[in-house]
Amino acid sequence: MQLIRKYNTAAPRYTSYPTVPYWDEQTFDIDTWKQTLLQSFRATNHTEGISIYIHLPYCEQLCTYCGCNKHITVNHGVEAPYIQSILNEWELYLQLFKERPRIREIHLGGGTPTFFSPQNLHNLLSRIYLHADLLPDATLSFEGHPNNTTKAHMLTLYNLGFRRMSLGIQDFDPRVQDIINRIQPYETVEEVTAIARAIGYTSINYDLVYGLPLQTMASVGDTINKVMQLRPDRISFYSYAHVPWVKGVGQRRYSEADLPKDEEKRALYELGKTLFAENGYTEIGMDHFALPHDSLYQAWNQGSLHRNFMGYTDQHTSLMIGLGASSIGDSWYAYTQNEKRIAIWQQLVNSGQFPVVRGHILDTEDLLLRRHIHALMCSFKTSLSQADRENNVIAECLQRLEELEKDGLVHITEDAVSVTVKGRPFIRNICMAFDARLWRKLPQSQLFSTAI
Template sequence: MQLIRKYNTAAPRYTSYPTVPYWDENTFSMDAWKQSVLQTFHATNTTEGISVYIHLPFCEHLCTYCGCNKHITVNHGLEGPYIQALLNEWDLYLNLFETKPRIREIHLGGGTPTFFSSENLHRLITGLYRHADLLQDATLSFEGHPNNTTAEHMQTLHNLGFRRISLGIQDFDPRVQDIINRIQPYETVARVTEQAREIGFTSINYDLVYGLPLQTLSSVQATINQVMQLRPDRISFYSYAHVPWIKGTGQRRYSEADLPKDEEKRALYELGKEMFAQNGYTEIGMDHFSLPHDTLYKAFNNGSLHRNFMGYTDHHTTLMIGLGASSIGDSWTAYGQNEKQVAAWQQLVNSGQFPVVRGHILNKEDLLLRRHIHALMCSFETTWNKADTQCDAIVEGLQRLQELEKDGLVHTTPGKIYVTAKGRPFIRNICMAFDARLWRRLPQSQLFSQAI
């Protein structure tokens, strides 16, 4: 409990390094972004292929816990123009590439991708395929809201090669569902899960969240018992990020008094972790659990687990193209984020302009630190060489790790850092030791959610 109090500080989730608040936009330009994307494409397209993340931001209702970029509307007339703008943006990248991209991975995220009709999703995916090659072992996945994900949605996407579906469950307790404005009965989730398996989806993920308002040990235990009846292939067990200073009125429907406190919140995670293990799930990276037959488990075991703005993936692709409002692209040496507002993003794309409005070009130090933070997040270890220790940021990071090593969270040798079993819950704190940009400019206000 002392460790939880000591290390429950605000910390990034490290889907990138540098993290978005520490991007140096003064060195970023559209020309530099295009050049970086093109260089990575030429270097990796024939070997790895590329990943494509597509942000579909529309939701009919606001879930008050949500930290995603979303557009709340019941106007489904917005679907068609948004799909066309996505295809227009894809054309901009196709013109930049000049040769056919080889697609290794597609993920439809949101928002609520199943806000869109199956016809419009078919139009989107076939439009992507028209001037690209889909690799035989490509991984195609989408996020679905159980309340509006239909058999038609799933059959349409399955016919197009999708085999992974992620369902946002969060919690089955009626009181919790009410306060976070996400009412979805167990029976609804069971129906969608059964239909997905009948159609042929081979990997079903459930998103669960701990630390939500009104959650208790008994309510989380009941939720996980219901989850175990359906036995998804993967489970994402996320810490609720209470950031009302960023997300505004939605997260102000309840107060901090409604939230489980430090030790209480960590107890919810430990309960979940224990119950998952008892039911045959293995902890993968941070917040993820998988059954042994799933590709995420296999990637973790063979060292190919990858982490980017889509979270953990079982394919390593150096180039990720982000399409849609607020999407972030990653060329490994640069990040570029699209305009967040839907109307402004559409206007840019439809006028033939790349909608990237901010980004970061990684320097040599960034690339070195990114490699080690990525390894820690994916493998709970990283190795060193002499050249690394000639970098001041690495030396400073190793000095910061000394306190964590005294607490038994990491073990260091001259050539390696290993995160102990005791240290895994504190992986964000461990990675933060190497966050040189954060330490050089400590935030004057809270930018990140709590680590625990």
Template sequence: MQLIRKYNTAAPRYTSYPTVPYWDESTFNIDTWKQTLLQSFRVSNEKEGISIYIHLPYCEQLCTYCGCNKHITVNHAVEAPYIQSLLNEWELYVRLFKDRPRIREIHLGGGTPTFFSPESLHQLLSRLYLDADLLPDATLSFEGHPNNTTTAHMLTLYNLGFRRMSLGIQDFDIRVQDIINRIQPYETVERVTAAAREIGYTSINYDLVYGLPLQTIQSVRDTISKVMQLKPDRISFYSYAHVPWVKGVGQRRYSEEDLPKDEEKRALYELGKTMFAENGYTEIGMDHFALPHDSLFHSFREGSLHRNFMGYTDHHTSVMIGLGASSIGDSWYAYAQNEKRIAVWQQLVNNGEFPVVRGHILDREDLQLRRHIHQLMCGFSTSWNDETDKDNVIADCLERLGELEKDGLVDIQSGSVSVTERGRPFIRNICMAFDARLWKKLPQSQLFSSAI
């Protein structure tokens, strides 16, 4: 418990390095973004293909725990113009690349992708496919809300090549569901899961969250027991990020007094981790668990696990195209984020302009540290030698790791750092030791959620 109190500080989740608050926008411009994208595309498209993240931001109601970029509406007339704008943006990239893109991965995120009708999703994807080639082992996945993911949605996407589905469960306790404004009975989840398996989906993921308001040891135990009855192939077990100063009114429906405290919250995670292990799941990276037959398990064991703005993925791709309002693209040498306001994003792409409004060009030190953080997040270890550490950027990192080593969280050898079993729950803190930009300019206010 002393370690929990000691290391429960604000820490990034490291879906990128540098993290978004530390992007240097003064050196970024759209022309440089395009140049780095073309540089990576020429190699990545031939060797590994590219990834595409499509942000579908609409939801019919606000879930008060949610930290995603979303727009709440029950007006489905927004679907057609948004789909057309996505296709207009995709066309900008197709024209830029000239060579036909080879797609390794597509992920439909939100918001709520299943807010969109099966017909709208078919229109989007079938049109996108006309300008690209799907690789034979492409991984196509979508996020679904159990309450509005229909058999028609699943059949449509299955026929378009999708084999992975992620359902936002969060918690089955009705008291917790009520306070986070996400009522979805167990029977609904059971029905959607059974239908997906009957159709032929090979990997079903459940998102669960610990640290939500009103959660207790018993309620989380009951939730996980119900999850085990349905046995999803993967489980994402996220720490609730309480950031009302960022997300505003939704997360102010309840107060800090309603949330499990540090030790209580950690106990919820340890309970989940134990129950998952007892039921055959292996811990994969941070927050993720998978059964032995799942591709995420195999990529972790083979050392090919990858992490980007979509989270953990089975395949490494250097290029990720972000389509849609607020989406982030990655050329490996640069990041670029789209305009967040839907109407402004639509106006830009419909006028034939790239809707990128901010970004970061990675310098040599960024690239070195990105590699180390990526390896820690994906494989719990990293290594270097004189050739890979020409600028001696590791020296300061090792100094910051000293206290973590004393606490038994890392094992430092000549030329390598490994995370111990005891240290895995503190992976965000460990990666912070490699975050040179954060240490050069420590935040004056809280930018990130707590690590525990």
């Protein structure tokens, strides 16, 4: 418990390095970013292929816990114009590449992708496929809300090559569902899961969140026992990020007095971890659990797990294109984020402009530190070469790890840094030791959610 109090500080989730608040936007320019896109595309299109993240931001109601970029509306007339704008943005990339992309991965995120009708999703994806080659082993996945993910949605996406579906469950306790404004009965989730399996989906993920308002050990235990009856192939068990200063009115529906505190919140995670293990799930990296037949487990077991802005994936691509308002892209040598405001994003792409509003060009040090943080996040271990040991920046990182080593969270040898079993819950703190940009400019206000 002393370790929880000591290390429950604000910490990034490290889907990238540098993290978004530390991007050097002053030195970023669009032309250099385009050059890095072409460099990565030419080097990897015929080997790895590319990943595409498509942000579909609309939701019919506000879930108060949500930290995503979303737009609340019941007007489905927004669907077709938004899709046409995504296709216009895709055309800008096709013109830049001048060669058919080979797609290894597509993820539809949100918002709520199943806000869009099956026909509109078909129109979007079939037109993206028209000028690209879908690799035979491509991984295609989408996020769905159990209340509006219909059989027609699942059949349409299955026929387009999708085999992975992620459902946002969060919690089955009616009191918790009410306060976070996400009412979805167990029977609804059961039905959607059964339909997906009957259609042929091979990997179903449930998103669960611990640390939500009004959660207790008993309620979380009950939720997980219900989940075990449905036995999803993967489970994402996320720590609730309470950041009302960022997300505003939604997270102000309740106060911190309603939230489980440090030790209590950690106990919720340990309860989940124990119940998952008892039911055959293996902990994968940070926040994820999978059954042995699932490809995420196999990638973890084989040492090929990858992490990017979409989270953990069993596919490795250096180039990830982000389409849609607020989407983030990664050329491996640079990051970009699109305009968040939908109307302005549409104006930009519809007038033939890349809708990038900020970005970061990675320097040599960034690439080095990202390699170590990525390795720690994906395998709980990173190797140290002779060049690393002679590098002053890495020496500073190792010095910052000394306190964590004393606490038994990491083991440092001449050629590696390894996270101990005891240290796995503190992986965000461990990666922070390699975050040189953060340490050079410590935030004056809280930028990140707490690590526990």
